[in-house]
Amino acid sequence: MLDDFLVRAALAGLAVALAAGPLGCFVVWRRMAYFGEATSHAAILGVALALAFSTSIFLGTLAAALAMALTLGGLTGRGLAADTALGVLAHGALAFGLVAVSFLRGVRVDLTAYLFGDILAVGRAELATIWAGALIVAGLLAWRWSALLTVTVSEDLARAAGLNPARERAILTLALALVVAVALQVVGALLIVAMLIVPPAAARALARSPEAMALGALAIGAASALAGLWGSLVFDTPAGPSIVVAASLIFAASLVLPRLR
Amino acid sequence: MSLIATEGLSLRYGPVAALSNVNIAIAKGEIVTLIGPNGSGKSSLVRALLGAVRPAAGRITRAPGLKIGYVPQKLAVDARMPLSVGRFLSLPNRRPEPEVAAMLARTGVPGLEHRQITALSGGQFQRVLLARALLAAPDLLILDEATQGLDQPGTAAFYALIEDIRRETGAAILMVSHDLHVVMSASDRVICLNGHVCCEGHPRVVTAAPEYRALFGHGTHGTMALYQHAHDHAHDACTHEEKPAHAR
Known part of the structure; x- marks a missing residue:
């Protein structure tokens, strides 16, 4: 079954939905869209480093995303990173990454695969890595769910309840870096944030509890992945962007449908 | 034995001193009202008591196993x-x-x-x-500007509720307020803060006086009282210009 590239692609898409849906809820609630953008753009820099040092793309991406997320976390924690600073870092990291890749002579790199994903080329080994990463993210979020929610609602209330907000923020940072590394091959660096934000935004309209919103985001992400893959086959369109198109259409429907009832 | 106490507590935000040499203690079952003008460091003190900010100097002692209930000023x-x-x-x-x-x-x-x-x-x-x-x-309930946005009958009802809760649960209460003159009449003590502890004392219950009626109207059911400041110093840039007690 895993011999079929389409089955592998579908499984990779589902793994991304599993991790990005619930984590994306926190990105939406904590208004971290730009934060996520900067972190995912740093992945291109990670690709360049991985190629330069001949290590795995997954590890290079993970390291670069983690470094960026920690830097940003430190800045925002001290109230320094405004919109502008985040914008500089987000696009600076992307530009540095693109330039760095071009310096790698003798390496033929298809940058589109990293910018927009290459889900149809996911092999068995990559599929295993993607699922391992996604399960770690889902496990982290399930384990810390209540604490993460409390910290997101109010850091002062969390502290009064004996929680350590810095620790919960660090868990979200780690989860974000993992999602970036996992989703790079599926939707590409430029569209990872879409998988974090669009499914939760679509789930919001129907959800009455945070848990329902997280599960709804997961389901919508999964449906988008499958629908996007199907669309890319039928209409011969790029798979990664097609997945995001499917998610966006579901979001649009979530805005319109409740009003028709 | 107090539930929580500060000794020589000082807080700084970068070069700005928010609090200097604050000594306060809250005993079991006590209602303490903490008042001070905007920017006087009330919320900073509360955050320090909660353990959210590290003191620049001095220390905070908590009774072992102390449980704090916290009602924040605002929460979006x-x-x-x-x-x-x-x-x-x-x-x-x-x-x-x-x-x-x-x-x-x-x-x-x-x-x-x-x-x-x-x-x-x-x-x-x-x-x-x-x-x-x-x-x-909680053993200690901290209310940061809890009556903000409530009208006078609303505030009075809230004060009455807090008083009942103290009676029922025996919890100590730290009530933070920016109203410098009208405090909850059930307060055992009032602490006036402005970067440091300016004065400390009891609220004056004046419910029977006709001036009180004129000031507060009806329906507050004696839950509010006046606080007479007794500063031994004057603030130049202070929003509350109290006559020092010794000048009365």
Whole structure:
């Protein structure tokens, strides 16, 4: 079954939905869209480093995303990173990454695969890595769910309840870096944030509890992945962007449908 | 033996001193009202008591196993987070539904469990926050500007509720207020803060005086009292120009 590239692609898409849906809820609630953008753009820099040092793309991406997320976390924690600073870092990291890749002579790199994903080329080994990463993210979020929610609602209330907000923020940072590394091959660096934000935004309209919103985001992400893959086959369109198109259409429907009832 | 005490507590934000040499102690079952003008360091002191900011100097001692219930000054729940009142009261620890319902009834907002947090009025939300703090069965309840946004009868009703809760649970209460003259009459002590402790004393209950009626109108049921400041110094840039006690 895993011999079929389409089955592998579908499984990779589902793994991304599993991790990005619930984590994306926190990105939406904590208004971290730009934060996520900067972190995912740093992945291109990670690709360049991985190629330069001949290590795995997954590890290079993970390291670069983690470094960026920690830097940003430190800045925002001290109230320094405004919109502008985040914008500089987000696009600076992307530009540095693109330039760095071009310096790698003798390496033929298809940058589109990293910018927009290459889900149809996911092999068995990559599929295993993607699922391992996604399960770690889902496990982290399930384990810390209540604490993460409390910290997101109010850091002062969390502290009064004996929680350590810095620790919960660090868990979200780690989860974000993992999602970036996992989703790079599926939707590409430029569209990872879409998988974090669009499914939760679509789930919001129907959800009455945070848990329902997280599960709804997961389901919508999964449906988008499958629908996007199907669309890319039928209409011969790029798979990664097609997945995001499917998610966006579901979001649009979530805005319109409740009003028709 | 006090529940919580500060010794020579100083707080700084970068080069700015927020508090210097603050010594306060709150005993079991005591109601303490902390007043001071805007920017006087009231909220900083509360955050230090909660352990959210590290003292630049001095220390804070807590009774072993001290449980603090905290009602924050303001709390904006993002409209994109669907959150019912019942779920909010179960953060981070799950509470049994009957317990949640009983506590909401106790704080005067019965039957709100399934209402979304973002659909509450200011007064309802304040009581929900109080219910949440009380569910932790605190030894010390800290209320930061809890009556902000409430009208006078609303404030009076809230004060009466706090008084009842102290009587029922025996919890000590630290009530933070920016109103420099009118305080909760049940306060055992009033501490006036302006970067440091300016003065400390008892509120004057003047409920019987006709001036009181003129000032507060009817319906506050004696829950409010006047506080007479007794500063032994004057502030140049202070928003409250009190006559020092010795100049009276």
